[in-house]
Amino acid sequence: MTIGTKFLLARYADCSFWLGRYMERAESLARILDVNLHFSRDSRGSQNWRSIVQLNADEERFDEAYDVASYANVVHFYVLDRDNPSSIISTIRAAKENARALRPTISTEMWSHLNVFNNTMATLTSDDLKQSELSRVCANIKLECQTHAGITEGTFFRDQSWYFYLIGREIERADQTTRLLDIKYHLLLPPDQRVGSPVDVSQWNALLRSVAGYHAFRREHPRGMSPKQVAAFLLFNMSFPRSIALCLSQIDQHLHRLRSGFGLRAGISAMELLDETRAALAGHTSDTVVQYGLHEFSDYLQRQLMAITIAVRQEFCGAPTESDGD
Amino acid sequence: MSGRAPADGGRFRAGDNGENMSDGTDLLTAYDRQGHWCEMLGGDGAPAEHAAMVRNRLGRLTLSDLVRRAEIAERELYNLGITFTVYSERDVIDRILPFDVIPRIISPGDWDIIERGSKQRVAALNLFLHDVYHEGRIIKEGVVPAELIYGNAYYREQMRGVAVPHGSYVNVCGVDLVRDHLGRFKVLEDNARTPSGVSYVVENRHMMQRTFPDLMDEIGIRPVSDYGQKLLEAVAELAPSEVTDPQVVLLSPGVYNSAYFEHVFLAREMGVPLVEGSDLFVENDRVWMRTTAGKAPVHAIYRRIDDAFLDPEVFNPESLLGVPGIFGAYIKGNVGLANAVGTGCADDKAVYAYMPRIIRFYLDEEPILDNVETHICRERDGLAYTLANIENLVIKPVGESGGYGIVIGPRATREEIDDVRAKLTANPSNFISQPMIDLSVCPTLIDGMIEPRHVDLRPFVVTGQSSWVLPGGLTRVALRRGSLVVNSSQGGGSKDTWVLEP
Numbered sequence: 001m002t003i004g005t006k007f008l009l010a011r012y013a014d015c016s017f018w019l020g021r022y023m024e025r026a027e028s029l030a031r032i033l034d035v036n037l038h039f040s041r042d043s044r045g046s047q048n049w050r051s052i053v054q055l056n057a058d059e060e061r062f063d064e065a066y067d068v069a070s071y072a073n074v075v076h077f078y079v080l081d082r083d084n085p086s087s088i089i090s091t092i093r094a095a096k097e098n099a100r101a102l103r104p105t106i107s108t109e110m111w112s113h114l115n116v117f118n119n120t121m122a123t124l125t126s127d128d129l130k131q132s133e134l135s136r137v138c139a140n141i142k143l144e145c146q147t148h149a150g151i152t153e154g155t156f157f158r159d160q161s162w163y164f165y166l167i168g169r170e171i172e173r174a175d176q177t178t179r180l181l182d183i184k185y186h187l188l189l190p191p192d193q194r195v196g197s198p199v200d201v202s203q204w205n206a207l208l209r210s211v212a213g214y215h216a217f218r219r220e221h222p223r224g225m226s227p228k229q230v231a232a233f234l235l236f237n238m239s240f241p242r243s244i245a246l247c248l249s250q251i252d253q254h255l256h257r258l259r260s261g262f263g264l265r266a267g268i269s270a271m272e273l274l275d276e277t278r279a280a281l282a283g284h285t286s287d288t289v290v291q292y293g294l295h296e297f298s299d300y301l302q303r304q305l306m307a308i309t310i311a312v313r314q315e316f317c318g319a320p321t322e323s324d325g326d
Numbered sequence: 327m328s329g330r331a332p333a334d335g336g337r338f339r340a341g342d343n344g345e346n347m348s349d350g351t352d353l354l355t356a357y358d359r360q361g362h363w364c365e366m367l368g369g370d371g372a373p374a375e376h377a378a379m380v381r382n383r384l385g386r387l388t389l390s391d392l393v394r395r396a397e398i399a400e401r402e403l404y405n406l407g408i409t410f411t412v413y414s415e416r417d418v419i420d421r422i423l424p425f426d427v428i429p430r431i432i433s434p435g436d437w438d439i440i441e442r443g444s445k446q447r448v449a450a451l452n453l454f455l456h457d458v459y460h461e462g463r464i465i466k467e468g469v470v471p472a473e474l475i476y477g478n479a480y481y482r483e484q485m486r487g488v489a490v491p492h493g494s495y496v497n498v499c500g501v502d503l504v505r506d507h508l509g510r511f512k513v514l515e516d517n518a519r520t521p522s523g524v525s526y527v528v529e530n531r532h533m534m535q536r537t538f539p540d541l542m543d544e545i546g547i548r549p550v551s552d553y554g555q556k557l558l559e560a561v562a563e564l565a566p567s568e569v570t571d572p573q574v575v576l577l578s579p580g581v582y583n584s585a586y587f588e589h590v591f592l593a594r595e596m597g598v599p600l601v602e603g604s605d606l607f608v609e610n611d612r613v614w615m616r617t618t619a620g621k622a623p624v625h626a627i628y629r630r631i632d633d634a635f636l637d638p639e640v641f642n643p644e645s646l647l648g649v650p651g652i653f654g655a656y657i658k659g660n661v662g663l664a665n666a667v668g669t670g671c672a673d674d675k676a677v678y679a680y681m682p683r684i685i686r687f688y689l690d691e692e693p694i695l696d697n698v699e700t701h702i703c704r705e706r707d708g709l710a711y712t713l714a715n716i717e718n719l720v721i722k723p724v725g726e727s728g729g730y731g732i733v734i735g736p737r738a739t740r741e742e743i744d745d746v747r748a749k750l751t752a753n754p755s756n757f758i759s760q761p762m763i764d765l766s767v768c769p770t771l772i773d774g775m776i777e778p779r780h781v782d783l784r785p786f787v788v789t790g791q792s793s794w795v796l797p798g799g800l801t802r803v804a805l806r807r808g809s810l811v812v813n814s815s816q817g818g819g820s821k822d823t824w825v826l827e828p
Contacts, residue, residue, distance in 0.1 A: 007615075008618045104593040160618055258618075316618045
């Protein structure tokens with residue numbers, strides 16, 4: 001049955017998609033910074049802040065502007081640096097700009113909250129980001145992102161726009177999870193380090209916490225923690241909101257809803273790409289994925305998510321073909 | 327007492343000591359209208375009876391309460407992203423007129439004059455526009471000089487012979503009114519292109535309802551909330567007549583336009599998509615919008631883009647804001663535009679001077695709302711009077727807008743007077759002159775004190791097949807002491823405007 005026949009401007013669809021993505025990205029970044037502060041220490045007790053730069057594939061941009069990957073530099077780069085498009089302040093600002101374009105359709109509460117959040121971010125200074133303060137700042141950012149999610153859930157009109165918002169959010173979630181998996185497995189595990197050593201465990205612990213998954217993991221695995229188990233949890237678990245499998249499944253549902261519920265005929269190649277990706281995921285177990293290479297598989301997932309993004313934007317929003325607009 | 331500053335004649339400092347109100351002092355007792363007509367008190371021998379109830383209630387508030395509530399209102403506007411006052415972010419682009427919490431009250435009798443007078447003006451403007459783009463009777467009969475129209479920068483030759491639905495050119499008109507020292511309303515100018523400010527009318531009302539419910543209680547105030555629906559009806563009436571359920575959109579220059587907030591507001595109130603030029607395209611002389619399901623037809627457009635930017639194929643070829651080919655669709659009658667193209671030649675200062683004659687010519691009626699007395703310097707008598715009284719007049723060049731080139735006689739230097747006298751003599755038809763109007767005032771909260779400040783009023787007339795006037799309009803207030811300039815760029819603010827039920 002068709003639940004909505006009213007059209008949606010292509011531009012609004014695109015802005016909804018990016019609003020969902022940017023808010024998810026900001027929250028994820030705040031989590032990663034916070035967790036890194038607390039849990040990512042190497043065997044000598046020093047924290048590795050460069051890993052966050054690697055995680056986001058920002059080495060080039062970071063190295064151009066900063067000399068060392070110190071705490072202060074990395075945190076500045078990711079929280080306050082307006083010249084860094086993937087900093088939290090830039091991300092929130094981009095979210096706000098998309099919300100501004102969507103302002104005719106979104107609730108006043110949603111707009112007002114985002115506007116205030118953006119204004120608050122603009123008042124942050126380096127002083128607020130001292131090591132002793134970072135956790136509180138990150139907690140506030142997460143809370144604001146979650147408040148946004150709550151207001152949005154409670155007020156967003158369930159037209160096509162809503163599904164584009166959700167697709168954007170789920171793609172970003174999946175993307176963030178692949179990056180975490182990749183970095184922890186591939187870059188943070190020196191070849192000579194024994195799997196299962198205390199530092200290694202603490203890093204996997206941090207990984208789970210950065211996706212708010214530590215306790216969820218413990219419910220599935222009350223005892224022990226192996227890299228393989230964690231990887232499998234983040235890839236395949238169908239109850240954990242940030243697992244790849246669940247994110248892909250949700251994207252699939254939202255795309256179906258757009259096509260069946262709103263009678264949209266676009267989205268075929270996005271659906272095909274998604275089917276292909278889900279089949280690839282379903283074809284793996286935790287054993288085979290490690291044999292295949294977690295880095296390679298993460299890479300594959302990231303490429304697929306990018307291709308799905310491009311397909312969604314081209315097919316529904318008439319976006320140009322050469323870039324994903326990120 | 328810290329609460330009084332009598333030396334200053336009517337200033338009353340807000341303090342923490344609200345207790346100084348307990349002696350029965352009225353909030354407005356210390357307020358002095360300083361000889362001007364006051365919207366809250368009236369004029370000499372003409373007290374504003376209609377405002378008595380509001381005045382009494384306002385009087386019972388403490389100044390500190392008034393200040394506190396004004397701060398709440400200000401904070402709320404800031405949070406909504408429609409004003410900036412507290413922090414200055416380097417890229418803030420949303421702006422609003424500062425909001426003053428003391429309302430301006432209009433009596434039913436005054437409103438009746440404003441309403442009838444505004445409708446009359448719009449009726450005359452529409453007949454005038456039809457005439458100048460068709461037969462040109464008013465020119466042939468020598469009432470308005472041809473060069474005022476055909477030499478006007480906003481005259482659009484492309485509109486000649488084009489029929490617009492219902493002969494309705496000026497679908498949204500803002501009639502700027504001022505009130506003189508005797509309380510008489512006078513028209514300062516007509517805004518017949520894309521008048522803005524109506525969003526503040528409605529938002530100011532909402533703000534008052536939230537922050538001063540006690541002030542409004544049991545007072546019959548005419549509602550302003552149905553503006554969007556009235557506008558939608560009027561714009562829909564411009565769609566091709568064979569379309570039964572027309573698709574209306576609002577065309578905005580985009581998020582970086584200073585009036586974007588208003589465009590959003592209106593799109594929401596009308597329940598129509600807010601589109602930018604790039605969301606629309608023309609195919610076979612029909613207008614379409616790009617949607618997730620492909621193209622969808624558009625039948626009528628409330629456009630907030632000037633003529634010049636509307637269609638790069640016809641007007642300014644550099645325009646990126648417009649829609650190529652839209653003018654072709656328009657003149658074929660496939661899409662309605664509000665306002666019509668080419669209305670700007672009717673809201674020029676030079677044409678304004680002729681408005682009383684234009685009203686008489688088409689309607690055979692006397693103007694209900696007078697112009698400010700205007701001397702047309704292209705006419706012998708007007709020039710002679712102007713030259714003889716130059717020190718007491720405001721001299722305005724006709725082709726300019728935004729206050730450019732205006733000489734205010736009483737405030738001008740000797741050199742400025744000599745300069746404008748030379749210009750007047752050399753090219754009299756380029757000027758009009760008017761007396762200085764002593765604009766009415768309204769009590770206004772200024773830095774924690776209540777002081778008189780000059781105000782104007784812009785009622786909005788919405789016209790499809792027939793005209794409707796939003797009961798209220800935008801009251802702008804010149805926040806600087808003594809200033810007569812109400813524009814936001816010159817320190818102007820706005821007030822809620824209450825038209826009382828009869």
